[in-house]
Amino acid sequence: MSATARKTAPLPVDIKARKGGEPLVSLTAYTTPMAQMMDAHCDFVLVGDSVGMVLHGLPSTLEVTLEMMILHGRAVSRGLSRAMMVIDMPFGSYEQSPEQAFESAARLIRETGAGAVKLEGGRPMAGTIDFLVKRGIPVMAHIGLTPQSINTLGGYRVQGRGAEADTLMQDAQAVAEAGAFAVVLEKVPQGLSDRITATIDIPTIGIGASPGCDGQILVVDDMLGLFTAFKAKFVKRYAELGAAGEAAIAAYAADVRARRFPGPEHVFSDTPPEVKAAQ
Numbered sequence: 001m002s003a004t005a006r007k008t009a010p011l012p013v014d015i016k017a018r019k020g021g022e023p024l025v026s027l028t029a030y031t032t033p034m035a036q037m038m039d040a041h042c043d044f045v046l047v048g049d050s051v052g053m054v055l056h057g058l059p060s061t062l063e064v065t066l067e068m069m070i071l072h073g074r075a076v077s078r079g080l081s082r083a084m085m086v087i088d089m090p091f092g093s094y095e096q097s098p099e100q101a102f103e104s105a106a107r108l109i110r111e112t113g114a115g116a117v118k119l120e121g122g123r124p125m126a127g128t129i130d131f132l133v134k135r136g137i138p139v140m141a142h143i144g145l146t147p148q149s150i151n152t153l154g155g156y157r158v159q160g161r162g163a164e165a166d167t168l169m170q171d172a173q174a175v176a177e178a179g180a181f182a183v184v185l186e187k188v189p190q191g192l193s194d195r196i197t198a199t200i201d202i203p204t205i206g207i208g209a210s211p212g213c214d215g216q217i218l219v220v221d222d223m224l225g226l227f228t229a230f231k232a233k234f235v236k237r238y239a240e241l242g243a244a245g246e247a248a249i250a251a252y253a254a255d256v257r258a259r260r261f262p263g264p265e266h267v268f269s270d271t272p273p274e275v276k277a278a279q
Contacts (some may be wrong), residue, residue, distance in 0.1 A: 024215025122171020
């Protein structure tokens with residue numbers, strides 16, 4: 001199904017209405033087959049800029065471009081018929097001005113069929129969120145550890161401890177008041193995550209935050225054990241597909257070298273099937 005033809009459900013307003021209800025379920029996706037597998041199980045699917053690290057081998061998300069997001073957004077859209085698709089705005093595509101953000105967001109939605117965009121940042125981005133929402137672009141916010149800002153945050157450390165807690169609470173309130181329909185809390189202490197969830201009127205989506213958040217998200221390659229360069233504390237591996245895949249490749253290589261593959265059942269006869277049947 002094309003990006004322009006598919007119908008997304010739920011809508012951002014439906015996600016927002018789930019505040020305090022049954023937890024929202026989300027995973028990242030970057031390909032059509034993966035999107036097809038999670039469509040029936042996720043409320044929304046995020047085309048994350050994490051694609052740069054897990055599929056393209058980049059050291060961070062900073063080199064991800066709009067064109068990369070559009071390419072993977074189109075692929076994910078083809079695999080979804082029920083879950084809403086949210087797409088990340090990559091580094092450098094929205095920070096300069098609200099006008100730049102609108103141009104980038106409009107392109108992402110127009111060319112992928114996404115139901116909403118996600119951008120990183122708290123109070124500094126509140127004006128941009130307001131600008132986009134007032135122009136018809138639903139926005140999911142992202143605060144706490146914001147991977148696009150690792151060079152100024154001092155790496156991938158927990159955010160919101162000690163004196164930082166008040167700042168992060170203010171960020172959460174600012175994005176909610178600006179019109180975001182939900183906010184991702186990444187690598188935020190559990191107690192602070194629970195306080196934010198109880199304070200703001202939009203759903204909180206945790207990743208390394210708290211089971212008390214209104215929903216949870218993980219990078220699918222982390223959860224399935226496909227990405228093995230490192231494993232964050234907040235990741236639960238529900239499978240070890242990376243190890244299983246490597247074992248399968250090793251078995252294939254051994255079979256080829258020993259001429260066990262292809263076997264008789266994998267090759268074609270010189271005689272057409274209809275001739276064999278007649279004989």
